[in-house]
Amino acid sequence: MSEQQKLSPVEKIKTDSQGLRGTLEQSLANDLTGAINDADIQVIKFHGMYLQDDRDRRDERAAKKLERLYSFMIRLRLPGGNLTPAQWQAVHHIAGEHSTGVIKITTRQTLQLHGLLKAAVKPTIQAFDAAALDSIATCGDINRNVAASSHPAASPLHAQVHGFADTISQALMPKTRAYYEIWLDEEQLIDKKEDDPLYQHRYLPRKFKIGIAIPPNNDVDVFTNDIGLIAIIENNQLIGYNIAIGGGLSQTHGNADTYPRLASVIGFTEGEEKTLKAIYEILTIQRDYGNRTDRKLARLKYTVDKMGLPWWKEEIERRTGFALEPARPYHFSSRKDLFGWQASHDGLWHYTALVEHGRVTDDENAATKTCLYEIATTGKAQFRFTSNQNVMLYGIHESDKPLIDEVLHRHGLKQFTEQSSELRKHSMACVAFNTCPLALAEAQRYLPSLISKLEPLVVKYGLEKDETIVRMTGCPNGCGRSVAAEIGFIGTAYGRYNIQLGGDRNGQRLNVLYKKDVDEAGILQTLEELFAAHAQHRLPAETLGDFALRYMIHPATTIV
Ligand code: SRM
Numbered sequence: 112m113s114e115q116q117k118l119s120p121v122e123k124i125k126t127d128s129q130g131l132r133g134t135l136e137q138s139l140a141n142d143l144t145g146a147i148n149d150a151d152i153q154v155i156k157f158h159g160m161y162l163q164d165d166r167d168r169r170d171e172r173a174a175k176k177l178e179r180l181y182s183f184m185i186r187l188r189l190p191g192g193n194l195t196p197a198q199w200q201a202v203h204h205i206a207g208e209h210s211t212g213v214i215k216i217t218t219r220q221t222l223q224l225h226g227l228l229k230a231a232v233k234p235t236i237q238a239f240d241a242a243a244l245d246s247i248a249t250c251g252d253i254n255r256n257v258a259a260s261s262h263p264a265a266s267p268l269h270a271q272v273h274g275f276a277d278t279i280s281q282a283l284m285p286k287t288r289a290y291y292e293i294w295l296d297e298e299q300l301i302d303k304k305e306d307d308p309l310y311q312h313r314y315l316p317r318k319f320k321i322g323i324a325i326p327p328n329n330d331v332d333v334f335t336n337d338i339g340l341i342a343i344i345e346n347n348q349l350i351g352y353n354i355a356i357g358g359g360l361s362q363t364h365g366n367a368d369t370y371p372r373l374a375s376v377i378g379f380t381e382g383e384e385k386t387l388k389a390i391y392e393i394l395t396i397q398r399d400y401g402n403r404t405d406r407k408l409a410r411l412k413y414t415v416d417k418m419g420l421p422w423w424k425e426e427i428e429r430r431t432g433f434a435l436e437p438a439r440p441y442h443f444s445s446r447k448d449l450f451g452w453q454a455s456h457d458g459l460w461h462y463t464a465l466v467e468h469g470r471v472t473d474d475e476n477a478a479t480k481t482c483l484y485e486i487a488t489t490g491k492a493q494f495r496f497t498s499n500q501n502v503m504l505y506g507i508h509e510s511d512k513p514l515i516d517e518v519l520h521r522h523g524l525k526q527f528t529e530q531s532s533e534l535r536k537h538s539m540a541c542v543a544f545n546t547c548p549l550a551l552a553e554a555q556r557y558l559p560s561l562i563s564k565l566e567p568l569v570v571k572y573g574l575e576k577d578e579t580i581v582r583m584t585g586c587p588n589g590c591g592r593s594v595a596a597e598i599g600f601i602g603t604a605y606g607r608y609n610i611q612l613g614g615d616r617n618g619q620r621l622n623v624l625y626k627k628d629v630d631e632a633g634i635l636q637t638l639e640e641l642f643a644a645h646a647q648h649r650l651p652a653e654t655l656g657d658f659a660l661r662y663m664i665h666p667a668t669t670i671v
């Protein structure tokens with residue numbers, strides 16, 4: 112069989128797509144179905160959308176011999192997760208008009224709307240465009256939303272890093288005008304073959320992610336990215352970035368060739384220009400050497416392991432024309448969001464509010480959606496989403512603090528944020544049911560109630576002040592980064608999870624499988640044993656993740 116014949120079917124769809132146009136216009140015009148054709152399902156991802164259906168209603172629809180209840184999810188491109196208050200108001204209205212109404216903050220600092228019917232997709236994109244927002248390249252085999260450390264208090268250099276996240280995002284956008292033609296009615300090109308030296312006509316073998324951390328906070332989980340950048344600050348100057356390559360969390364149950372991997376630091380580049388050049392060439396190397404036959408093995412992490420780090424370093428240096436310097440020292444001491452009011456370096460204030468698993472809605476905990484809208488209408492706070500699925504209101508003047516505080520309080524968001532347990536505050540879950548087609552088990556709809564059952568156990572063993580990181584995903588793809596948690600739950604079947612233990616607090620060690628296919632009773636029993644042992648046998652200041660690794664996973668090495 113020739114190389115060409117062995118390519119995965121998605122490769123042909125990409126190369127035949129005429130610059131990501133596919134037959135999207137015909138698919139959209141076909142009102143006999145709420146879906147689009149199979150090739151266009153792949154093409155539309157590059158425009159930031161996924162075709163989904165309501166999994167809660169599949170059986171009912173099938174019994175009535177009706178087509179699945181198809182709808183689209185759209186994901187915005189927001190490098191560093193920043194929005195103006197006017198843009199938040201726009202998103203609020205668009206969500207109310209066209210989607211389920213829930214605004215979802217993702218684990219990569221952006222926003223998703225679910226449940227858009229086919230006819231609503233174009234008006235939605237046009238409304239986003241009117242608010243200077245787009246969804247270009249937030250999905251598909253291309254560089255995705257660039258994540259960047261959220262907390263402005265830590266250093267005056269955050270704005271610079273956020274500016275760089277934007278520069279990277281712009282530099283790695285596809286050159287095709289397809290998005291503008293299809294959704295925004297830009298005049299169509301007659302020759303639809305725009306030159307794209309980076310992506311050419313085949314794009315990348317697989318999705319690609321970049322995150323920037325500013326030590327000591329690793330809130331972006333920098334090592335889980337294909338490229339992780341660690342900002343190096345010396346004498347209050349941002350001098351450049353350590354570059355780490357080959358992070359990625361997905362594995363497939365039963366496929367031992369797939370595995371999660373943390374990115375490896377390969378060196379340091381000075382300044383933005385050199386760093387951007389190195390990033391660009393890492394993408395070209397992955398474009399040229401990544402696996403295009405088996406999509407399960409196509410992420411950068413596998414290309415890194417296949418070719419080896421020394422080869423990668425040499426190839427990057429060959430393509431960029433400069434040497435990577437030895438990595439500079441850095442230290443991470445946290446991954447958490449700093450909830451509540453914090454003073455920023457510039458004399459302004461920011462408030463980080465807890466949005467459980469990123470679901471912005473009004474519920475029994477707080478009228479979060481109403482609250483954020485009201486704050487946006489004051490125009491007195493900027494919006495930033497964190498990689499832990501929360502929202503930060505920033506750039507607030509001292510004189511406006513009481514006003515914002517009153518709104519937060521009146522809608523219950525302040526109480527929910529400040530009175531929630533540490534366990535809840537540091538928990539994260541992916542979307543899973545009812546929209547994710549790959550979900551094997553619940554995640555964001557289930558973890559809140561599981562946390563409520565774990566809270567009394569934590570109190571029973573005197574561990575309520577611990578900031579243990581608990582994460583759940585509905586399948587092993589890792590969207591809620593559960594393999595990078597101290598306690599991770601990975602869905603294996605409806606109501607069943609693998610329990611993973613032993614990740615560290617700062618995102619520099621993955622957890623490992625502890626128990627397989629456990630139901631809720633098993634989870635509660637296992638964790639009660641863990642909490643009891645931790646309370647009794649922990650070393651001074653030992654985190655639960657470190658303890659679990661030492662005492663439960665490697666008991667042979669246990670000293671206490
Ligand atoms: Fe993810 C696929 C949701 C972050 C690894 N992810 C999906 C899809 C689109 C399902 C699909 O392919 O049809 C999910 C849509 C669910 C829905 O209804 O909204 C989905 N992923 C999410 C989000 C929304 C989870 C959340 O609750 O926040 C996150 C959106 C991030 C963003 O704004 O871009 C999200 N996904 C992640 C992360 C975490 C991260 O990037 O920090 C990972 C693990 C890191 C990594 O990439 O290795 C992740 N998602 C995956 C994978 C596995 C990729 C692989 O290497 O095999 C898939 C499946 C795939 O691509 O085939 C996937």
Ligand code: SF4
Nearest residue numbers: 541547550585586590
């Ligand atoms: Fe869906 Fe699995 Fe990602 Fe959760 S981890 S959103 S279940 S693909």
